[in-house]
Structures are given as C-alpha cells and as structure tokens.
Amino acid sequence: MKKYKVKKSTGSPKKHYLIDYQAQLNPQQYQAVANTEGPYLVIAGAGTGKTRTLIYRLAYLVENNINPRSILLLTFTRKAAQEMMRRAATILDERCRNVSGGTFHSFANFSLRKYGLHIQIHPNFTILDRTDAEDVINMIRTQLKLNKKERRFPRKTTLMDIISKSINKCISIEKVLANEYPHYKDESPDILNVVQHYRDFKQEKMAMDYDDLLVNLKKLLETNNEVRQKISNTYRYIMVDEYQDTNRLQAEITVLLASEHKNVMVVGDDSQSIYSFRGANFRNIMDFPKFFPGATVITLEQNYRSIKPILDLTNAIIEQAKEKYSKELFSEIEGTQKPVYIDAVDEDEQAAFVTQRVLELREEGVPLHKIAVLFRASWHANELEVELRSANIPYVKYGGLKFTEAAHIKDVVAYMRVLHNVFDEIAWLRLLLLIEGIGPTSAGRILAKIVHSGGDLNQLLSQDFAKKKFFNDLQKVHALLSRLTGSRLKPAEKLEAAVEYYNPLFELKYEDYKRRRLDLESLLRIAERYTTLEQMLTDMALEPPDTSQVGAEPTGSEDERLVLSTIHSAKGLEWHSVFIIHLVDGYFPAMQSLENEEDLEEERRLFYVAATRAQKNLYFITPELESRSYRWHTFDHSGLIFSEPSRFIAELPDFDELTEIGVLEFEEEDIKPF
C-alpha cells in the first residue's frame, strides 16, 4: 500500500475556519493555538488569557477534524476543571462537548476502573477521602500502641501529611522527616511501620486514598505497555491547565500519557504556585523542557482582566518575590480607580464596611455574583457571614470544610458504600458504631464475621449476637441492607431508605439535628442526578458538591449571589470587584508560615493570586482586631502582637502612590435591607 503524506494546512488562508483565530488572539496566543504537534510550555501571567488559549486551541483542533474524544484536558483542582470543561463546551459547537477531561484524580479513577485489573485492582475499589484515611491511620496507630501519652508520636493528621508529601514529591519518608519534621526524626522506624500497615490495609480492603489514585495510574502506565499505548493513543492531544500546581507525580503521569505522540501543551504561571503543601513546586513548571526535550516556550504577557492601576499594584506585589521568572504584565484597559486600602478597627467594622460597600456597588449596577470577598482561611469570614445574613445579602461560600465531610453526611453515605463494596470496612465501622451498645470491640467482631464469610450479610443475624442488647438494631440494619442489595432501586431511592432508617439515630446523636437535616435533604436532591451508586460515590469523594455553604436564598436571579471564597478556591476566576479581608500579619500571611522563608514566599504568591482576581475595583482591609474572640491569636511565643497590617502591604515601596487610603466614618444608622 502506498502511503501519502498530507501536510496539514495550519494557518493557510485556503482552510476555512468558523473562528477567526488570528483576529481573536494576540500573536503569542495564536502561536500557542495554531501549533498543535509536539510539546509546548505556555508561561502565562494572571489574566493573560491562559484558559482562553487552551480553549481556542481545543476549537482549532476540532476544526482540523481531530476527534474531540482524543483530546484530553487535565488540571489539578475541580474548580479549574469545571471552568475549563464549561468553557470548552460552549466555544465552537456541540462537538467540543465530547472532549475528555477533568482533574488528574478523576481521570485516574476512570482509567483504573477500566484497566485496573491489569495490575490486580478490582474495579469496585472504594475511595477513601481524607477523613477516612485518617481514621484508618488512627486505628493502626492504636493497634501498634503508638498512642502512649509519654511519647510524642505524630497524630493522624500529621502522619497523613508526611505520607502524602512523600508520595507527591516522590521522596522517601525519611527525607520528608528530615526536611520538614526534624522533631519526629527519631520516630522514623515506627512511622515506617505505620506506613506499611496502612498500605496493607488498603490492599486488603480494596481501598484507595487520593494519592493511590495517582500512584496506581502511574504504575498501570509504567508496568503495562499495552495499556499505556492504548491510553496514549486514545488521547492524542493532551493539555494541562494550572501546571504550576501539579507535582512531580503528576508530571510523570503526563509524560507517560504522552509517550506515544508527545503532543502536550501545559499552561501555567510560576507566580501563582500555591500548593506546595501538597508537593507542588513552582520550579516544576520550569522542568517541563527536561521531561519533554525540545519543548517550545511561549510567554503571554498582555493582561486582559484588570485596569492599569490594579495591574501596577499587582506587579509591585510580585516584584517583592525573592525568586521569579521574568515576565512583565501590561494592560490596555482604561481605568483610573486605584486599589483602596481600609484600616478598620475590628472585624465588626470590617464586616460592616464590606456589607455596605457591596450594597452600594449593587446600586451602581454591579450584580452580586460579580463581587467577591477573598480570605486566607475559611473561618476568617465568620463575622462577615453573620453580617451578610442579617443584611439579607445572598452569598455562596467556597473552600473550607466540605459538605461531604460533615459527619452526618458520611453516616448516611456509609450505607451506600457498603452496598457498593461489602468489604468497605471503614463504612461498616461507621454504621455499626451508630448503634447503641456497639463500641469498637463489638463492631470489630461483627465485621470479622462478615469478612470471613466473604461478605455475607446474614452474619449480622449470627446467634453469637442474639443475646446482646443491640441485636434488635442489627436486625434492622440487616433488613435495610438486604432489601437494598441488588435491588433495582435508583441511588436516590436507596439513599432515602437509608435516611429513613438513620433518622432516629441521627436525632439522638446530634443536638442540632434540625440544622443538619437540611444537609440530608440536599443530599437526597443531589442523589436524584445519579443512575448508578458507583458514580454517586465517586463524585462524593472526588467532586463533592459545595451545597451546604449557602447563606440566604437569592432574591433575584438564581446566580445573583455574592461570592465568599478562600483564595485557593478563587484561583483562575475573576470578578468586577474584589475585597481582600483580614490583611493582618498572622492571618495573612498565616501564622504558621512566618518562621519559614519558603512558606512566606508562597503566602506572597497567594496574595498575588488574590489581588489579580480584580477587574475594576480592589479593596484591602486590615482590621486591628482588639476586641474579638480570637485574642489568643494575638501573641506568639515571643510575645509579638499581631495587630500589624500584613507585611505584604507594609513592605510595598510605593504603597501610598499605588493605592488610595480610605477612611471609615461610622454613623449610627441601620444598613438598608437588601
């Protein structure tokens, strides 16, 4: 057979495109879009159309008759993934909706359920979220008798941190200890022991934590050539957004995925790297050419988001960074309003100012959902939330504790998990402990019977328990589970049955069950969307809905809600007006980072991310925090008082010229209800 080589007419005037790429993109963006073969690294500053470039490239590929299903879009956070996929679906036509993509974790989950058997992974595996994983660690820690008081052995959260860091940075436990936990260095044999037990536990119970998803995907691709080729050939074009947030492990996965074709474009900004606590390193992005020799580097510097005064300030902020790769952002957007700095007396005043200013902005015609309040840690918004509720301003809050992590949600979901994987001991434990009279010991016995019998539910009715006072309750659980096992009911119906059973226990367990019941109701509503239990449980672990954190109901259109968000969750998004609150040393930068220069640098990048979200208005607020309940925060060991404005502001050389200092004058007047 004779082979004909046909050259793609990239950019040739003969080809008719539905989108006029050259007109809609600047030359650098166009270069990134129109070169589709081989490895590319796009260094893109904040607001320079990073995601836009990715999406246009997607459309370009589709217009060149590339099958959308062979295009894979990956990123680290769900938020970014959602945004990316949403925009992908709208750009050209319905073809773009078929593109594959999501977070690295969800892609790993998908691949492992499909091909996992090649590395002895059962497709029904359970995903352990952070809390589950910590519970397991804790169990092991107790079993190994490492919880003696005299000894300062790391607690479960710390242990998980250590394990996770070691995996995500691809370095040994000992090295993590030496680098970041020198005080636990002597405990390393026991820590390694815990790690080993943890690994065995998961293996035995068909369970994977978040990190395992990535580790096993890598293992699958590395050990099985056939699968690797198949997957790599399925996804001929790979694009990774927010690459600066990916870690070593994810970089290696990217290399494996692209092994058959090397068509990879990664997009990122080293100045916005804010996930080092889970192994991301802003230098990773610069290593891309090492992984992909011959990679072309493209830099995007024109900002399309912010007016010049804001950009001047954000450039000044990042200028203070100790280490950065040169990149000078410029903007042609007209505007004269300088960022405003407000010195408030305390948190109440801060909250009052934000609330009032939000109302004024809305009067001026800025819809609520185009305004955001950003903060370092979720609880920083507590006072503000109270204020917003009393002023009847609807809002959504992103970040912080997740809906699916709430104890009562996990309780109900435990029944579903057992239905899906009868060996899910963590779920079993959870639901058994809810029964009065059953503690860890009895639960362990019941569990052992079920496991030994190969997952036989009838073991719940074993004569061994017949005389116990909890037998009656065991029968009820048995009735519930056996009724639902293998039944044709929809996930929502199964869940409803579980909630019905759970209700009396629930009211006993929680004083505030009335408030929590609302969560159960929204869980039921969410469940309606699913046709399979597996999909529902996967989403619970990997893409948890952020429903619980809603304030007042929106009065206007559904979307008209003020946005409250941690800065981490605000990444990649933009708003007309942005408030950054709690700019106080100890809050932001956070207390824990003050000692360490690297951490401090990360906090600075975080501040940069926050400030670059704003299009037209930017407000900085520093409360002096004298009167409030967080007083224990105001001293550290040396007696330093944290009522100083954030050093990120104090250190800026031309702060006075770059900003307008606002003064608050308070009148005793009620704020107009919304």
Added chain:
DNA sequence: TAGTGAGAGGTTTTT
C-alpha cells in the same frame, strides 16, 4: 465493654 466528662492542644489551603 460502652458511654461520659474533664483537660489538653492546635488552629490553612485541596484531591
């Protein structure tokens, strides 16, 4: 063996 109450300690960000 389960449930309770006092005391200590740590407090962020995400999949």
Added chain:
DNA sequence: CCTCTCACTA
C-alpha cells in the same frame, strides 16, 4: 474555639 484523648464509672 473546636476536636481529640484519656481516665473513670456503670
């Protein structure tokens, strides 16, 4: 401020 742990009691 909340969560977790330990020791005590029934």
